[in-house]
Amino acid sequence: MSPRLQRRPAERRGLNLWPVGPVLALAFAVALLVAGGVFYTAWELLGARGLKPEHRLDSSTLFDLVKLSFGVVAGAGALVALIVAYRRQRVDEDGALRDATRLHTERFTTAVSQLGDSAPAVQLGGVHALAGLADDAPTQALRQTCIDVLCAYLQLPHAPDPGADDPADRDEHHRYLALRTVRHTVLRLIGDHYRLPAGTHGSWQGCNLDLSGITIDATINFLGATFADGLVNFAGTTFTGSEVIFTGAKFSGGTVDFNAATFSGDLLTFVHAIFSDGNVKFSRAKFAGGTVDFNAAKFSGGSVDFNAATFSGGDVTFDQATFSHSYVSFNGAAFSGGNVNFTRATRSGGNDLYGGLGPGPYDLIPRAGESVPPGLVLPDTWMP
The missing domain is CATH 3.80.20 (24 nucleotide stem-loop, u2 snrnp hairpin iv. U2 a'; Chain A)
Known part of the structure; x- marks a missing residue:
């Protein structure tokens, strides 16, 4: 590959989650600050100037305190459940990405083996397989790798056309024509994918092309x-x-x-x-x-x-x-x-x-x- 190609920043792999203890403490602190802010704003809007003292705690006030306690506990439980659900979702997404990357790697290995085969027909299959892998790549870096391999195939040296005049060279001439078809297919697929609008499935716009x-x-x-x-x-x-x-x-x-x-x-x-x-x-x-x-x-x-x-x-x-x-x-x-x-x-x-x-x-x-x-x-x- 040419050293002049622009380098892309490496994509972050794996999870980088904070410990659950500090996260919960921070979440509770933020919740208290938000609740305090809401209470203070409501207090000011209502124009309250003080609280009426209660010398005796009646059943109605006690019931209100019990409801408030249960509400606080329920809110805290919901906050904990929300944080746990978010972390579980992140873990599931990371696991799905790892599985997709593993499957992509297996398919990539097979496609590259086809591209390196001596039979032009098998190479042609490898070209289409790599183009499909680039379309389905779970990350931009893996898509760029597939494109780089296709470009590297075009950069490999190949024997010139010996011509068909000499019967002894006829087989090599036919092989040259077959390999040229493979190279032309790579060029056609490159154009087909770059013409697709950015953001659509199969678009290679924004990728380096060497x-x-x-x-x-x-x-x-x-x-x-x-x-x-x-x-x-x-x-x-x-x-x-x-x-x-x-x-x-x-x-x-x-x-x-x-x-x-x-x-x-x-x-x-x-x-x-x-x-x-x-x-x-x-x-x-x-x-x-x-x-x-x-x-x-x-x-x-x-x-x-x-x-x-x-x-x-x-x-x-x-x-x-x-x-x-x-x-x-x-x-x-x-x-x-x-x-x-x-x-x-x-x-x-x-x-x-x-x-x-x-x-x-x-x-x-x-x-x-x-x-x-x-x-x-x-x-x-x-x-x-």
């Missing part, structure tokens, strides 16, 4: 997902013939990291994405083809960082994007081909919208009410 250093040649669909926490890490990943979809995604605190990633003949789309506080990083990324599309995206905070990126082909487009107090940086970027286009983009506030785009970068995007330039298309020989 897909760094792998090769992605399939579609990952994060359509409409919300990244409010955690890190989605594509650092050093190679995208070849793939499509990564962040259309309509909301970035309100999470980070998506494409640092040092390589793009070749693919589509990475942030169309209609909303950036209110999150960050997308493309530092030192290599664009040799394909398209990175921010069309109609809304930037009201956060940043998009293309610092030291290399453009030798492909397009990065911000057509109709809107900017307000956001930052897009191209500092140190090198262009030997490809285009960066801000056609019909607008800005309504904020400073330092752009960096590294040469003289007059703040004229690239007009403020509200100003005329809209045709956009910026960088020539093949442009350098910052």
